[in-house]
Amino acid sequence: MLVLGIETSCDETAAAVVADEHPRIRGHRLLSQVKEHRPYGGIVPEIAARSHLEHLDGLIAGAMADAGIGFGDLSAVAATGGPGLIGGVIVGVMEGKAIAFARDIPFIAVNHLEGHALTARLVADTEFPYLLLLVSGGHCQLLIVEGVGRYRRLGTTIDDAVGEAFDKGAKLLGLGYPGGPAIEAAARAGDAACFALPRPMRGREGCDFSFSGLKTALSREVALRTRGAGGLTAQDQADLAASLQAAIADCLIDRTANAIEIFQSRYPAGRALVAAGGVAANTMLRMRLAELAAEDELEFVVPPAALCTDNGAMIGWAGLERLKAGLIDGLDFAPRPRWPLDPTAPRAIGAGVKA
Ligand code: KG4
Ligand code: ZN
Numbered sequence: 001m002l003v004l005g006i007e008t009s010c011d012e013t014a015a016a017v018v019a020d021e022h023p024r025i026r027g028h029r030l031l032s033q034v035k036e037h038r039p040y041g042g043i044v045p046e047i048a049a050r051s052h053l054e055h056l057d058g059l060i061a062g063a064m065a066d067a068g069i070g071f072g073d074l075s076a077v078a079a080t081g082g083p084g085l086i087g088g089v090i091v092g093v094m095e096g097k098a099i100a101f102a103r104d105i106p107f108i109a110v111n112h113l114e115g116h117a118l119t120a121r122l123v124a125d126t127e128f129p130y131l132l133l134l135v136s137g138g139h140c141q142l143l144i145v146e147g148v149g150r151y152r153r154l155g156t157t158i159d160d161a162v163g164e165a166f167d168k169g170a171k172l173l174g175l176g177y178p179g180g181p182a183i184e185a186a187a188r189a190g191d192a193a194c195f196a197l198p199r200p201m202r203g204r205e206g207c208d209f210s211f212s213g214l215k216t217a218l219s220r221e222v223a224l225r226t227r228g229a230g231g232l233t234a235q236d237q238a239d240l241a242a243s244l245q246a247a248i249a250d251c252l253i254d255r256t257a258n259a260i261e262i263f264q265s266r267y268p269a270g271r272a273l274v275a276a277g278g279v280a281a282n283t284m285l286r287m288r289l290a291e292l293a294a295e296d297e298l299e300f301v302v303p304p305a306a307l308c309t310d311n312g313a314m315i316g317w318a319g320l321e322r323l324k325a326g327l328i329d330g331l332d333f334a335p336r337p338r339w340p341l342d343p344t345a346p347r348a349i350g351a352g353v354k355a
Pocket of ligand 1: 010135136137138164180184278279281283
């Protein structure tokens, strides 16, 4: 089986060809739009959609050439069908449908979050059920992955996503966009004990997250350090970045520890803790999660950093898993700006809820 995966939901245009036999990733192309959005300090949806439209054809052709195949060799086409910035999602879905229609092969609309969720199986054959910490620019959730298309949400953020906390934090510190990698790099030269930032929700029951207070606390520290003295010094930037990274990691670890307890009592056969999404590329977080999993005798699975951030292989792989399960979509599929993995989960309650 060979599946073409298309990802256009945010600021990366990506295409990949994946196979059910090893090597699984046969062709993999990605174009980051970081340079196009940087002048604005964040993603501009209209620019993103136009850029996807301009580059997607070439990236697909490149991925197919790397795989050494033609469209006639494909078993199916999978494209991110949501959630995400709707203009970009429409571009990918239309392209996927056009190829599927022209070649008379199945079209599969992949939930972007399911792409992240199943990457552990692409790289490590992780067996269901597993506990998943999904940490990205738009989401922060703890879920039990029971099977393809079967998710139980244990917790979510009641305000900002964790990637947003990194991105907004980096902006406040003058470190630019995208914030996660910038905070991580600056933190290497910093002292995490320098600033006592809060740990929202720590010690509370359940698995929900909150990050907006952290952003407020950080902006207060920045205001105090810069009063009358120009900008932040490089050492202040590093110390604040290290303090922010440590606070975020503490929150994620605390909430994940609660989720492990629930997972192990409800799913005694479950063996793995999986991390996924762009923030799972963070080295310190990976180390802390590995320690936590070891304490609870779980295997810790996290994709290589390049497969944590958005990519086409995760969409192709989720498409392949859905194809095997007989879960294909019609050409009338409508792109979905919002698309929860667990539709039965109650809406999060809190100030400024987005999830
Ligand atoms: O999964 P992703 O590529 O896109 C979404 O689906 O949102 O995640 C992007 C997010 C951004 O907020 C980015 O700042 C964050 O992941 N990120 C990181 C790191 N690399 C990317 N956060 C912390 N440390 C990193 N090394
Ligand atoms: Zn993502």
